[in-house]
Amino acid sequence: MAEEHKAPDWDAIENWDRRYYLHNTMAAAEHSFTGVERVDGNYITLSSGARLLDFQSQLVSDSLGHRHAAPHDAIKEAMERYGHVFFGMANEYRARAAKLLVEDILGAPASWASRVRFLTSGTEAVENAVQAARLFTGKPLIMTQAHSFHGMASGSTFLRGYRGNLTLQGQQGFSEVRDIPGVPAPGYIPIPPPEPTDFPAEGELPSLVATEQLIRACGPENIAAIITEPMFGAAGLMPHADYYRGLFDLLRRYGILWIDDEVLCGAGRLGKWFGYQLTEGVEPDIMIVGKGINGSSLPSGGMVVNEAIGAFLEGARWWSGSTWDGHPLVCASIVGTLSYMLDNDILATVHARGAYLRDRLEALARKHTVIGRIAGAGLYYAVDLVGSDGRPLVEADRYTNFSGDLSQYPNAIVSGACAEKGVFLGGFVPNTIKCAPPFTISESEIDVAMDAFSYALDRLAKTC
Amino acid sequence: MAEEHKAPDWDAIENWDRRYYLHNTMAAAEHSFTGVERVDGNYITLSSGARLLDFQSQLVSDSLGHRHAAPHDAIKEAMERYGHVFFGMANEYRARAAKLLVEDILGAPASWASRVRFLTSGTEAVENAVQAARLFTGKPLIMTQAHSFHGMASGSTFLRGYRGNLTLQGQQGFSEVRDIPGVPAPGYIPIPPPEPTDFPAEGELPSLVATEQLIRACGPENIAAIITEPMFGAAGLMPHADYYRGLFDLLRRYGILWIDDEVLCGAGRLGKWFGYQLTEGVEPDIMIVGKGINGSSLPSGGMVVNEAIGAFLEGARWWSGSTWDGHPLVCASIVGTLSYMLDNDILATVHARGAYLRDRLEALARKHTVIGRIAGAGLYYAVDLVGSDGRPLVEADRYTNFSGDLSQYPNAIVSGACAEKGVFLGGFVPNTIKCAPPFTISESEIDVAMDAFSYALDRLAKTC
Amino acid sequence: MAEEHKAPDWDAIENWDRRYYLHNTMAAAEHSFTGVERVDGNYITLSSGARLLDFQSQLVSDSLGHRHAAPHDAIKEAMERYGHVFFGMANEYRARAAKLLVEDILGAPASWASRVRFLTSGTEAVENAVQAARLFTGKPLIMTQAHSFHGMASGSTFLRGYRGNLTLQGQQGFSEVRDIPGVPAPGYIPIPPPEPTDFPAEGELPSLVATEQLIRACGPENIAAIITEPMFGAAGLMPHADYYRGLFDLLRRYGILWIDDEVLCGAGRLGKWFGYQLTEGVEPDIMIVGKGINGSSLPSGGMVVNEAIGAFLEGARWWSGSTWDGHPLVCASIVGTLSYMLDNDILATVHARGAYLRDRLEALARKHTVIGRIAGAGLYYAVDLVGSDGRPLVEADRYTNFSGDLSQYPNAIVSGACAEKGVFLGGFVPNTIKCAPPFTISESEIDVAMDAFSYALDRLAKTC
Amino acid sequence: MAEEHKAPDWDAIENWDRRYYLHNTMAAAEHSFTGVERVDGNYITLSSGARLLDFQSQLVSDSLGHRHAAPHDAIKEAMERYGHVFFGMANEYRARAAKLLVEDILGAPASWASRVRFLTSGTEAVENAVQAARLFTGKPLIMTQAHSFHGMASGSTFLRGYRGNLTLQGQQGFSEVRDIPGVPAPGYIPIPPPEPTDFPAEGELPSLVATEQLIRACGPENIAAIITEPMFGAAGLMPHADYYRGLFDLLRRYGILWIDDEVLCGAGRLGKWFGYQLTEGVEPDIMIVGKGINGSSLPSGGMVVNEAIGAFLEGARWWSGSTWDGHPLVCASIVGTLSYMLDNDILATVHARGAYLRDRLEALARKHTVIGRIAGAGLYYAVDLVGSDGRPLVEADRYTNFSGDLSQYPNAIVSGACAEKGVFLGGFVPNTIKCAPPFTISESEIDVAMDAFSYALDRLAKTC
Ligand SMILES: Cc1ncc(COP(=O)(O)O)c(C=O)c1O
Ligand SMILES: Cc1ncc(COP(=O)(O)O)c(C=O)c1O
Ligand SMILES: Cc1ncc(COP(=O)(O)O)c(C=O)c1O
């Protein structure tokens, strides 16, 4: 007989999870079970009874905190009329969500944006964008930045700054990095990462010089698009202020499309509706959204295309079916989230809380020499940790292939110490801590998180 | 100001949908707006007021009909405690769903199955499987059957029997088929499709002879896996009875993994929990699930791996992160669906209704000479339409690149006539109608659908 | 000081060859040094003093025997005026060779053939052809037959029936086959091999049914060309009589170019100037030549294109430079060979000697039950060896990845026994002996070779 | 009847060449027929009667001038005993050539070099090297510099700085550049070009910074080798003095093989036996030779491997057969050339004449402001032409995709004016003239060439 729904028996749950779930990122040997009993607002209650302030919005994804009424009520309301409706038929929420995003927020028809398709992950939206760019241009190549992350499917995986898709345990611990056979795949050309914000620029940025050399080496006639992140999510890297202006010019000069991946940075995270708006006078040809678009209440993703691409694709039959294209409940959660954000001027909140957070971080930097750089915007700041020589503590830095004993990495030490203080705060790469709280964070909660962070930095200073 | 939630204004909705949504499959010029007002049980209510019996379960996906209490109540219950929880933390529903599928249904630890990961589409699960197979074997190639469909991302798209990813409008109408530049991608080797059920087999099936020749030509040392569908979903093809036994032997002989894509056929559709169980003595190495696993109430997908692959991947760090891995609400909908199916012996219902449907279809075949073949199992039957010469009406058949005027294709004529009679029934390829009602279908609803189908076949007979 | 040119000291030569040359095919451990002192007509004199009748024309390449006056005198004559002249300037011999081949032999302008380019290997000509086909059609895929061989560069290697590019020595001897990482490459789609001549055909050949399925699966809009061998060289396989007619129809129906690789079978080997002429009413779009074109006196290869491709490529700048394009000495050797063949009606000789050889082989087959099949034409016959059950002696047959102890393979046993009798005769794949003497062979030399072969077959019968 | 060998009828020859030969690089419309009547020493006699001093050694290939006795006598001598001998048997010249190169010149066994294989083009040797590197390392990727050239086969083509494989004639003349579908191929990762010699370096070279970023982005675990040219042949670029030292360190640090392509620069061209010897303390893992190795008397190429790779490949069966592997006549021409160079200390001649040439070029530079840079070594100097602003005259420079009217490019203007003065001198890319005379050049011939060059630069100055 099937399992009955009763009050959680965490021993059984832990047992099942350990035995039957295929885990991500961590090997079983180094994995510690962390059960979540429930989530409420900005807090996570663990099965142990501990309560954590979520200062990372999970994966910089849950931007309205947890179980926010805006998406949750919209989902419940939609469930009164809808389950699943396939893409061949229209449903009310898909039309509403499209109108909200493309017209109300992006300003169509007066702007670059023309149409959107909703899918159920950033990954799928990236895959759709890569295919759309290739079909529209008739060209095969996509250029992609070192350090960037765009998802986990074949196409999006190859668009990765993050390789090292398997780290095996050998005699020296987890030391052997093994990539997926057949990867990197054809059609993806890596370019150097942008310089950081404090790079002493004179003249053209070296990363852009090299990018132009690679464009000319590959032949502009072969390159469909370049895909970028406004601020790097997994890598926690904010590009130099001159970077996107320069890159945009390069792309226009060589007739290459720009795919702007706003899965992590879009929907208000950087204090603008979308990150590209931080740079004057640039605009994408294709934009990818996800995560914050519905506060991650349900799996979501979307692709917005410009007028020319929209007309091209709508003028043809594009056999691109996903079972979940325009799912009514997912679209309802987007409608709920975006209308709430519009109605309550959430961008203003992001600005205000972001300024407060940045001040607090800069105060910390004055105290802790281990802080080498603070970069970001809105409510997303990356804090880079350095040694006394001013260099990253772990040499691999953002290129890491994550070998060795990860529990001794600066990010692990910081997140461990923060957790002790009831704060969920850490980072994906060894030397970078990502402060990305929900937009619902309060100033006093920021204070709590900063105190925990300060405590953690003291701990770190002792170990290195 | 953002859109308020009011009673639907279908004119506005149609307008927004037409202007702002990027549509799938149909070009704008041939697209007719079909708004769905609500869905209930086995019925779809259109904005026009029309009501359709859903005899196709949307995309052979909504196997419990629409808004079934089993998944819907589970989702609502879960929403009391959970929103999104990222993969680094465990949630109750992911553990329960894993236990239900791997232990209660697949019989672990006594069976081949070992672990599952839940994602949010079949596509993503396929992509995960391709990567897992390559990582585990250290080999790059995946073999894939002509006619098969495995999704829309780069990797899964390349695993396609369905190419023709864009049909452009030229002077002769929609006639030019354009593929994605860079596709077919490396690493995917096509093999011939299986013979149909009525192929007069003597000795080895020619498709398997050719498959063995291609395995040896590519070198077994290069081939990670072959991916197959138990019965073909998009193509509506049921393989010959000897096919899977023979293929399985071939794979074991050459040390090649078997990825069994049960996204469409699994979770009871073919009268077994999973389609591979129709063939005595075979078992997959990796199995993909989706659609029916939660009645498509929310976007879902999953990958089940065998013991060796599970141990290999859990023994390593696999950097394979999706934001949505193990999403609590998605997992809750799976728990709700699977426990309901187990508790109410839904497989028995599928058998009973399936036998009734098959009888009715065979009666139709005696009456309509345009029916050339009926093939299927459980509650999924493909009806192949032929001309007086016994050959497919549209020559392209299952290879179609979908050019020309699709409204004159047999499948379009049938689905148009059925819709007139209040039944949603059609097919994806020109000559094949897919009967795949929800498991909640009644005998009298089957009668209604069969009458509509009979009416449609008469109509078709007149036009060809 | 550098080495002086003195009478050969074979000890020193063997030493240098073993130490400094990077050998092909054989591992050092199993390699036995066979020094060639000189070659004359149909004979090879070894450093040991032994003299071998070359009944294989080396690699089915030296079709006028060794050091034939026709090419040798032409080379010497050309050396009076020419060394190297690069492709930007014209030289007399390149024009003469082109005129001889395209006009005098292939019948331009009244025939399909239009232009030729001369390179210095079959490999390079194949590479040129693959690029020309892709450029002309704008399509990326090339289809290639299992068992076929087209050379050793990246493109031509991927067009291979012969994988197994490295066989490593493990504890069980040479057992581990390792392919080149990144191979098979994208753009090359394998198709099944043709059926052999004695396949009991009713209706369409299964290999062609599967080929059509694969064409449709990949999409004709993606396929530039198919490349084939008239009779397979490395594999020693003569296709069924219906094969090329059927394949040609398929290619025309789907608008796919035909690249006919005549490197081994062209220039008279099969009793026609080119092997495609064995099949009524077919003609290639691109033809590759090599080997026999100059009796292999110097490294050579060439690509002949049809009118449309010729006009397309000459109408554009094709940046396809090889240092050796149209090398005067190579072209002189072609002029010498082809004029000699035309002037002396060598095709008639090939017919006469070929008929004699075939009779003698058939007589052998009546005597030796180990002969399972004789197939070929002109002066190229493949003799397939079988066990008492009528099946190939070595299971791998033409798919061989050449693992295990090759000295025990039937081809090695036969060639060892023939060498004892002063005849160079063997084969590349385990069960197939290739009789392909120079066109200068006499009937009595055929008798000698057949006696040796008979002796070898007796030896073989004893060992298996 | 076939063509008789009579005194050349240049009208007929021109006619045949225009009609039947498939030309390289130039479209028919812009091609002017230049027949070569004969070549002698440093001179080319045209069919028009004109005589040209070859100051470019054809394609920087014929380093002993034309029809030099050293290779020619060796070929004729070898023809007394040898025609073609396949790789399964050894011939005297292949052993002698291997010993001369690996032991006498490269210093084995005391040096890095271990074994050589001789093929018939640089292209084929490059292809062999790419395969050897992948097999030895088990890794798929090869990194390749923008601007570099490594040949015309699939693998070597993809290793190109030179794309633009077809320039089509459109309404604006030759303006549309079309690349080979399926190109760039997987497995080839472009890196930025080296900085030129006069780059004002402080700290690490930006090209090396970017190269390291790309290595880390792709993952060192995926990269088999990097392939480079000591000085760029087609591009005429001499890398900055710090470049190879820095690159070598990078490769050693990340465990990546170095393939040094010395086809154009090796065999004395740069005043050392091989170009890598210009940089202290570096040594390749695989070295490619060709062209100068036999003065281009016959088609040639070769691959030298280090001890570890040699042992690995000789310890296995490497199925890598070319018909022409170790061809006795080709090897004889190498023996003739290399022994002559050793016996007559040709390197000393290269130094002496090279110093004289460099002086003369520097004198020219003082006179002609259009000369922006002179870079090179030995007897190979690249002269970069600039406008009054110091920038390249044609913007595309070394990235050129060769569109537009090439007859107005600086290199075409210079070579036209030099030809008027009886000197063959020009360049492959628009702004760079390549001075690369035979090693047999005399000082007075250098004077003649420099006067012609000076005249041509005056002409150029007038047109731009
Ligand atoms: C920038 C970016 N793109 C794409 C993705 C993939 O999105 P998803 O996890 O929704 O598939 C992510 C996920 O973190 C991301 O940060
Ligand atoms: C057999 C099969 N595999 C994979 C997929 C892709 O699943 P999804 O649409 O959930 O991405 C489908 C979808 O129809 C399918 O039928
Ligand atoms: C059919 C065929 N094609 C191509 C080749 C490659 O020619 P080459 O060895 O001249 O490079 C060969 C060589 O044996 C061949 O038999």
Ligand SMILES: Cc1ncc(COP(=O)(O)O)c(C=O)c1O
């Ligand atoms: C550096 C380099 N590598 C490879 C090649 C290709 O050599 P080949 O023309 O002998 O095939 C060339 C030819 O110019 C070259 O310059």
